[in-house]
Amino acid sequence: MENTFAVEIEGLTKSFKDFKALDTIDLNIKHGEKVVICGPSGSGKSTLIRCINGLEDFDEGKISISGNTQNPKKESYVSDFHIGMVFQQFNLFPHLSVIENLKLGPMKSLGLSEKDAETRARGLLERVKIPEQALKKPNQLSGGQQQRVAIARALCMEPKLMLFDEPTSALDPEMISEVLEVIVDLAREGMTMVVVTHEMGFAKKVADRIIFMDGGSIVEQNSPGMFFKNPQTARCKKFLNQILHH
């Protein structure tokens, strides 16, 4: 049963003690859609995508993933509609080699045989352009390579939706493009994705829709063309000024 929306969010609200991180968010994401979320720090961008894959629980509202409503309490879910996640800090497993990092999920969670997992992992390393690093430990790689391994690790689970939480913010400037290229390729292949990023060039290139968040709310959303040319709100104009003319 295919649902038109990959993600449906209704009235999502979450507080950390007195601080309202998310304030009645409504958001629908279509299958195959590429959404970029931007906004000042503390605006709730990360919290929003962490709610989508169950890393954070939430107080009120409803999240449906491909038609299945999720429990507001913290639950991670592997289903036919698996959600992959790439973190700002990579979060690779330092005690495992690159290939073992990739194989762990498919073998333990999906129950693939060692051989099948190996084939799948090798294929993905090829795709993120670092097949020769398979046997190295993560700390022997550059930041950009580590993040590409992290992307491959997420793809190993064959997700239908990929979440990126500021995937290039922890990288040295010269390594940003090699990571973005991989994400752009992924977008071209039709992956549904939500990317939290400040890379506006990237947003222009791949996004179907750009969402601007501030203070836990979605302030503005538009197609990239309209978003950059004609921001509707003062807050968004100010943010774009700061980020584009620094």
Place this chain on the structure above:
Amino acid sequence: MFRILILFLIFFTLSSCSSPEGTWGWYVIDPSTKAGWTNIKFLVGGFYSTILLSIIAAFLSIFIGLVVALPAMSDNKLLQLFNRVYVEFIRSIPLLPMLFWVFYGLPVILKSMGINANIDAFWGAIITLAISDSAFTAEIYRAGIQSISKGQTEAAKTIGLNYYQTMRYVIMPQALRRILPPLANQFIYIVKMSAFASVIGMQELTRRANEIVVTEYRPLEIYTLLIFEYLILVLLISFGVRYLEKKLGSNESANS
């Protein structure tokens, strides 16, 4: 410090020379005499019990410690409370009173519950050592596991691993390298604390030494040998742990 030690030794030797007995009495453990050899065999025979006691107690402690430590990391307040109460309560009890309580008191409680259990000195000592030590191993586990960044657990979750798999394949292999050195420390501590088992009649190293002292009146010589017996044991453990650390890479600085 060294000079003080030498002064002390000279004073000690001289004073023992001028004591009513007159001389040192190493003959009690002189292997060339029949009596001395018999004494040595008796004393060294305690190794078996001390080692067995320590190993079983340490294994139990490592297991109980983990069971006590994991609830501390859960989100459930009640489980966290269980961990806190157990650790604070158990580690505040001195070993000797606890040993008496287990050996003399526990059978009474069990009897009132309709269980006729006779706790002998061996198991009394093991239970006491294991429980008493588990509060400390639990804290070691907690520190080790909490030193692994939260991002590791989250990454494990996003590739679909459940709690057990996350612990087994992601957290524990990393935590273990950090846990091993302090855990080895605790094992050495158990070996030494097993000497307390002598007071409830367990025939281990210290008890045997006491028994010979009572018949031979030669505490200095016999307790000196006893100290060296423990020294040998502890050094053996140290070497073993060094080897393990090298294998696990605990001696390399963590880089994550």
